[in-house]
Amino acid sequence: MTLGFVMLCHTALDRAGQVARHWAVSGSPVVIHVDRRVAEDEVGKLRASLADLDNIRFSRRFTCDWGTWGIVQATQAASTLMLAEFPQVRHVYLASGSCLPLRPAEDLRAFLDARPRTDFIESVTTADVGWTVGGLDEERFTLRFPFSWRNQRGLFDRYVRLQRGLGIRRKIPAEIVPHMGSQWWCLTRQTLSAILEAPDRKRIDRYFRRVWIPDESYFQTLVRRCSTQVESRSLTLSKFDFQGRPHIFYDDHLQLLRRSDSFVARKIWPQADRLYATFLAPAQPSELRPDPNHSKIDRLFARAMERRTKGRAGLYMQSRFPTDRKGGNRCAAPYSVFQGFSELFEDFDRWVARSLECRAHGHLFAPDGAQFHGGEAVFKGALSASATLRDYNPRSFLTNMIWNTRGERQAFLFGPGDTQEITSFLANDPNAHISLITGAFAVPLFHSNRNFSEIRAEAARLQRIESEFLALLNSSDTKARVNIWSLAQFVDNPMEALQTIIDDSNPRPAHRLTEVPRMVDLTGFGQFLQNLRNQGMQPVLMGDFPIHSAPPVTRGRIKPYAVK
Template identity: 65%
Template sequence: MTVGFIMMCHTALHRAAQVARYWAENDAPVVIHVDARVSDADFTALGRSLADLGNVSFSKRFKCEWGTWSLVSAAQAGAEQMLARHAEVRHVYLASGSCLPLRPLRELVDYLDARPQTDFIESVTTAEVGWTVGGIDMERFTLRFPFSWKKQRRLFDRYVEFQRRIKFRRRIPDGIVPHLGSQWWCLTRQTLSAILQDPERVAHDRYFSKVWIPDESYFQSLARLYSANIESRSLTLSKFDYQGKPHIFYDDHLQLLRRSDCFVARKIWPKADRLYATFLSNRPPESMAEPNPAKIDRLFSKAVERRTKGRPGLYMQSRFPRQDHENGKTSAPYSIFQGFSDLFENFEGWLAKHVGARVHGHLFAPDRAEFSGGETMFNGCLIDNATLRDYNPRGFLTNVIWNARGERQCFMFSPRDTQAVNWFTATDPHAQISVITGAWAVPLFRSNRNFGEIRSEAARLQQIEIDHINILRSMYVKARVRIWNMAEFIENPMEPLQTIIDEISPRATRRLTEAPQLVDLTGFGQFLQNLKNQGMKPRLMGDFPMGGDGPSQSPRRGRPYLVK
């Protein structure tokens, strides 16, 4: 007794011919169905290439379309021809033209000989499956589907909606319990012939011809009526992604396919020369290992996760996420300092010295992105051009973090800078945002501009900072935010600086012994008073003495604490 193969072919006929020849030359009869849409020239060439094999034949051709009854009709025609012409066949194996045997045919024959009454067909009820994609489960058996989902999608959707609205329900034939499963099965002659010769076949065919994707339910449901022993699994390795589309195997999947111990795999890339050369070679039987596709399920699960979720902080064409549905807005922690570079001399150099991070200037400055060290180009060929940066500020920031992952990134920020990333950074758990409010006034104080211009600019910058602070105090904020007004910060800068340094470099045990050099604030109090006298009220500097030179710096250094 042996096994016979039905092959459903529509493309890459030269590869289907190789597989058919392999099976036929190893004494397994093959019946080939070629889609009626294949040209006569290609069909004739396929028949000519296999003409020397007496156990290869071609069945009646149907014009097949995905998800339609035509696929079942083609399988029925091939099965009837197999049973009629090859009395020695005990098991019939349905395969596609893109299938490839992974183990010697002798191993499959021995495996089936040890299980002469077993049907291998995935067959489960709709309540037991989670792989149905498209929102139609039990309804595929109770509604009618006369329209093609691919070619007549609008009619398909409207007709389904109409049937739901009028609460239409089809009657399932008596004795039929709808089951679903993979269309690639291996059935015994006894079960297959019972399905094809059933006196109620006309009624069964009429019912299933209007079922949604009948090739995944016809044999799967009817086998339950006649099989003495069903193993609800397929002997063909086929993997599907989260959209229900089959994974394609390439040459670099060779070891993965060997590890599965499955007898047949689909879907094989037609140009995978190494796979075809390896698995179609005449190899002696090696073992009776049980097919175990679960061995490689972990890798496919990781692939699906990578495709659907992506890597944290990586934005790419093949998986561009919707806003607020990202797998992490950025790829690594980073720090933003607002007001520090205005209040301290060379704050960037001091910070880089104490944290060992990459410290940039104002990445979102109006004229250019100030990369660390004054560079004009950063990792990943990011240039300092402000126009390109502002075309997609979020993309620019995420690329800066991604291209330098493994190294902490810090940058300065100011109300003078582009504000387009404020909500993005505020809702990013990776962000550490430290703000000294009112420090933007120090460069105005030290500038040599007309006071009318200074007053107008101060009003503008103050409103921008107020808007930013409101964002940072929103209930939606996920960043680590610390806010000080200018007066309280310069009163004792060591405590907040130590807290910030400890968070950026938690493993560093060294205590700060020096603060960055504070800019000369002599006369700053009078400057603020002048702004107030001119009608612009400073609101963000804190309790800053308007008539003096600012709070005195206390030499006391207490223990650092977190400001939430």
């Protein structure tokens, strides 16, 4: 049996000539179609370079714009010439000028010899197609598309909207059922000749001339009424990204292409010298290799697509900024946020650093600038403590800090006096562990020496800000792990609350606290809250404090409530 190759070329003709020579020398006739827009002198060079081979032909040239009828015309003309000039051909393999054989032609011939009547072409109904990205499925067969999608996009879109608005629908010929699939196929002589010599070909061609992207539906549809045995898959390895654009293979894909066991791959970068030198080298005697199995590398491409669309957790970069619509990520690792603790305990950040074995920062979102650990002005990754730079994009500031310190847990303080733009991000980040004592902002006001009217106004402002943050944390959409105590609850049994923080944040086996931070003096704090009420401000986040004395520390089990 002889296998023939039809090649559709429009660029990098020198590479196409190398591939054509490789197949022709191995005993397979080749018919080459060159896009009509290619200069005659370039075509002449290609013809001259292959003039010594008597099993290579050049077909009539057509203009081949993407997704237009010209590609089908080129394929028809080249296939007709193949069948007429080489009667010994039993299978015709359609390839492009950017295709590269990955295995000797003898392997492909042996594979087809074992399946002499099988047509290899991806052919699925429109309802089962899942790879049309941003395109049309059934409508490509029922509307007219006289304009180029690439070169006349405005006219294309307006004409589609006009047809939809007027309810115009083309009638699909009764004898065909529309199918779609990859442009690259391998058909038997019987099937291909039946398609090209069909009595109603002119009528069928007239219909498909106005179908959108007919090269993905013409042969894929007609093979179903002419073939006796269709294997719905392409023997050409071609992969597409999430936008529907073909992956390009470079020299560093050499081992990947070898592992695929595919016969042919596209698209190959024209400057991939190593790939062309390796796969076009004279075949060496070897054991019979297995049949092509593209699924071997499908998993790798699936991971690559996921990496491209979702990125690595916590990595934000100029080349791929993640969005929620595409599975935008959050921070790269778990981190802890403490609100209300520094107001209630002395040197709380140092205690956290020792207890959680983490790097504890101050208020990273303080209005006057980020309070990095140790008072540093520039932190890892060249992060500046400048409030102006931080507030330009608070989300990137935080995600960069967590990314730059992977392997070391970070913790920082937060409060209603800080810049609040980051709050929604914190609430929706599953890596955030938020511990919050509501109403603790009143403790520094209690110890301040300010006029009481100023204290009342400031307490009302901070309570309003903290209430908005609490509403976010109590939302059903919250993904962060949240523990919330009112100030009265916490002071009533601080040991249990602190132990909860340790157990929740420390990945090591649970251990009991041996050291606790020193709590500030709260004597008279209950009366302070009552004075706020007397002045017309209602403190609701602190819980019930006795008016005449500080709440006693008890051993009762007052548990926090967990939001997530």
